Each structure stands twice: as C-alpha cells, then as structure tokens.
Amino acid sequence: MNYEEFSAEKCQSLLHIQEQFKEKINLDSYKNWFYDGESELLRLYNSDEDEIYFRYVPIGTFSLKLRTWMWSWFNTSSIEKSKSQLLAIKEFGVQNNYEKLKEGTFPADEFDGWELSAICLHLLNGIGVYKVNSGELEKYMLLMQIENRDSPEVIKFKKQTIECGKHGYSRPAFVCQHLDLETPKGFEEAFDTEKGMELGEEDDFQAWCSDCEKIRLQHDGWNEESEKHTGITLICENCYFELKDFNLTR
Structure with a gap:
C-alpha cells in the first residue's frame, strides 16, 4: 500500500474515532486549554469545577508562517519525554518508505497535521487528537488517557x-x-x-x-x-x- 492510500485510510478512521471521542466527553464544550510539557498533561476547562485532564504525547507542530511540519522527536526545544514514542512512527516510515514519516521537518499544509495525527492515533493507540493554536504555531497532541482530577500527577500539576x-x-x-x-x-x-x-x-x-x-x-x-x-x-x-x-x- 502506498502512502496516499495508507494515510487516506487512517484519516477516515480518525474521523470516526474523533467524532465518537468528542461526543463521549463533550469536547467542544471546553472553551479554554492549558498544557504543561513537563507533566505532559493537557487541561481543558471552563472553570475549576468544569474541567478535564488528559495524558498526552506530542505529535508535532505546523508553522503557519513557514508552512512546515516538524515532528516532536526532531524538535530539540520540545521538553516532553514521551516524544521518544514518535520514533516508532519514524521507524514505520523507514520500513515502508513513507517520506513524511521519515523526515524530521518538511514543507506542509494544515491537512498534513491531521493526516499525520491519524497515523499516530492508529500506531500508538491513542484515544483522540487535540490541536492547540499558539500564535503562528499549531501543536498536535495524541491523547492517551483521561487523567483523574485527584491523581498524584494532577495534584503536582496544580502545585506548579x-x-x-x-x-x-x-x-x-x-x-x-x-x-x-x-x-x-x-x-x-x-x-x-x-x-x-x-x-x-x-x-x-x-x-x-x-x-x-x-x-x-x-x-x-x-x-x-x-x-x-x-x-x-x-x-x-x-x-x-x-x-x-x-x-x-x-
């Protein structure tokens, strides 16, 4: 299967999984976001009573200015330790000669972010994908699990x-x-x-x-x-x- 066929298949799968995920947790109801690279937690919230936490793995970033994609494993300024998991995506790309999965950074468009996130969702078994916009940079996150608000990780997060x-x-x-x-x-x-x-x-x-x-x-x-x-x-x-x-x- 060539890359175009493979990525199209995974994008279709993402659409189905993401729609179910959004409905299950009412994702679009949360108006604010905040993430911490050290704890690798994403907080979506409307208030302290109306919030949800996720454990995430950074997928990569898309630069609106430069029109380029950068994988998190290639990004030396990214502090999340879990970005090493993305090396499995790179290895998969090497094995199948999929250029976009092998190269650390390359010219791209907005669609590439979702396409590559769909592949990560499949290969790393995530539960959904979330994108945050920070200035001229879009960051894609693979959500791995919902974190309990009373967990040690969330308590530590709040202390920081x-x-x-x-x-x-x-x-x-x-x-x-x-x-x-x-x-x-x-x-x-x-x-x-x-x-x-x-x-x-x-x-x-x-x-x-x-x-x-x-x-x-x-x-x-x-x-x-x-x-x-x-x-x-x-x-x-x-x-x-x-x-x-x-x-x-x-």
Whole structure:
C-alpha cells in the first residue's frame, strides 16, 4: 500500500474515532486549554469545577508562517519525554518508505497535521487528537488517557501552577504594577512570547511598561534601584496575554 492510500485510510478512521471521542466527553464544550510539557498533561476547562485532564504525547507542530511540519522527536526545544514514542512512527516510515514519516521537518499544509495525527492515533493507540493554536504555531497532541482530577500527577500539576480567580489554574507570570486593561502603557518583555509556548527551566513570562523600560535603561538593566519603580506583580499566563494584547495593540 502506498502512502496516499495508507494515510487516506487512517484519516477516515480518525474521523470516526474523533467524532465518537468528542461526543463521549463533550469536547467542544471546553472553551479554554492549558498544557504543561513537563507533566505532559493537557487541561481543558471552563472553570475549576468544569474541567478535564488528559495524558498526552506530542505529535508535532505546523508553522503557519513557514508552512512546515516538524515532528516532536526532531524538535530539540520540545521538553516532553514521551516524544521518544514518535520514533516508532519514524521507524514505520523507514520500513515502508513513507517520506513524511521519515523526515524530521518538511514543507506542509494544515491537512498534513491531521493526516499525520491519524497515523499516530492508529500506531500508538491513542484515544483522540487535540490541536492547540499558539500564535503562528499549531501543536498536535495524541491523547492517551483521561487523567483523574485527584491523581498524584494532577495534584503536582496544580502545585506548579497558580490559581487565578478569572482563569483557574495556569502558569505564573510577572508584570510591573503599572500594566492594566484601562490605559495602554506599552509592553516590554524579557523575551518574545506566545501563549502556550514552552519555557526553559529558568524562564518565566516577564513584562513591564514603557516607563519601566526607560528606568531600566537608565540603570543599565534590572538592579535594586531600577526594580524599586516596577512593583512586580504575580498573575497567571492568561492574564499576561490579555495585558499584552491590550497594551500593544491600542
């Protein structure tokens, strides 16, 4: 069987399995998502009472800007340990001479993400597929099992996050005391960020207003004097990107 026939067959299977999966857990009812690469947990939620957790395996990413696909096993910035499971997909591609399964990255379109996810669902025995959009990057996840909310993994996950009254549990972020959703004040960051992006062990979401940036430059960076003006505030990741959108675009 050539690749086109094989992939078409698995896509048809995915459509059937995904439809049943979505109906079983009412997947489309969840409006928000958050995933943690270290624990490899995906949280879908509307509130702290209306949520569900999944154990996932990262399949790969599609770049809307570059129009390329990258397998997770090829992605050196991906921190999920389970991405090694995707090497079985690569080996299957080598055995059957399926180029898209062998190459770490290649030119692609949106359909490739679902096509390749369908193959992973079949070969790795997942229960469904979920896609998250983070800026110009689409990340495909193979969902392996529903995780109990009282499991040690979920409890640990919640300890590593902060609880926001508006957004529930998500990663912590730090901003100066001047940033708000009332008056745009500029938005300076420690590094370029996108919602849902993976962070290094030493990295945090950090931002400050334009006035704080002027003071930082006057003092040649952050130090005891320049930080007196900032009044660092702890917020959640979702609040952080609401502030970023408001203060940059208005």
